[in-house]
Amino acid sequence: MKDKFDIDFDVRVVERNIRNSKISSKDYKKHLENLDDLTDEAEPLVIEDDSDEQQGEELQTEDAEDAGQDDDGAEN
Secondary structure (H helix, E strand, O other): OOOHHHHHOOOOOHHHHHHOOOOOHHHHHHHHHHOOOOHHHOOOOOOOOOHHHHHHHHHHHHHHHHOOEOOOOOEO
16 A cells, blocks of 8 residues: 555645645655656557547448348348
8 A cells, every 4th residue: 555645645636735735835846856757667558549440330330221231231
């Protein structure tokens, strides 16, 4: 489990903690400066957008239905 001190600086709550005077802006800046630089250990995040393929499949299905065919191209 993380140290309570680390949780106070969690990006999801740090603004609230500063606003409520639980920590100071100065302490937060110092915390950020002391973090290790892990840039060399980072891996790229690749997100493939397959929405074009899905839209194409939907259009083919609609075209087949309009022509009285099922998804395989056979007539109904």
